[in-house]
Amino acid sequence: xxxxxxxxxxxxxxxxxxxLGAYTFVFARGYSYLTNDPAACVNCHVMREQYDGWVxxxxxxxxxxxxxxxPHSSLAAKxxxxxxxxxxxxxxxxxxxxxxxIRITGRNRAVTEGACRHCHGDVVQAxxxxxxxxxxxDCLRCHRSVxxxx
Numbered sequence: 001x002x003x004x005x006x007x008x009x010x011x012x013x014x015x016x017x018x019x020l021g022a023y024t025f026v027f028a029r030g031y032s033y034l035t036n037d038p039a040a041c042v043n044c045h046v047m048r049e050q051y052d053g054w055v056x057x058x059x060x061x062x063x064x065x066x067x068x069x070x071p072h073s074s075l076a077a078k079x080x081x082x083x084x085x086x087x088x089x090x091x092x093x094x095x096x097x098x099x100x101x102i103r104i105t106g107r108n109r110a111v112t113e114g115a116c117r118h119c120h121g122d123v124v125q126a127x128x129x130x131x132x133x134x135x136x137x138d139c140l141r142c143h144r145s146v147x148x149x150x
Contacts, residue, residue, distance in 0.1 A: 033086050038065045044093045046102050053148035072118040
């Protein structure tokens with residue numbers, strides 16, 4: 001069976017894309033993001049300030065980056081967020097198109113809010129249920145510097 005020219009070109013392009021992806025994954029230490037080691041977050045220089053803030057924070061003894069920045073609902077949700085963030089972080093940092101200082105997205109802010117509620121649920125529920133309290137609490141509005149000093 002002989003392959004058509006379009007199929008050969010597609011196979012070559014796929015091979016090049018896979019090769020470049022694998023090289024980049026190894027060169028950029030992408031494998032480190034599969035761990036729970038906070039040092040992986042400083043593979044990109046723009047995260048140094050956040051990492052240093054975490055090292056000096058009250059949460060260092062009880063929470064790593066994944067504890068606050070990935071969902072607690074399921075393993076699939078956790079790895080889904082890690083994969084999505086890893087992809088977009090690599091695009092942003094490779095292209096140089098990211099805001100400095102780095103900012104949390106709305107989607108990631110919701111994940112972090114969920115993590116606060118996971119660990120501090122009793123306190124948050126008590127505040128949310130307090131008479132005169134207007135709507136659900138926004139933990140990050142008042143406790144912005146808990147995980148990272150700002």
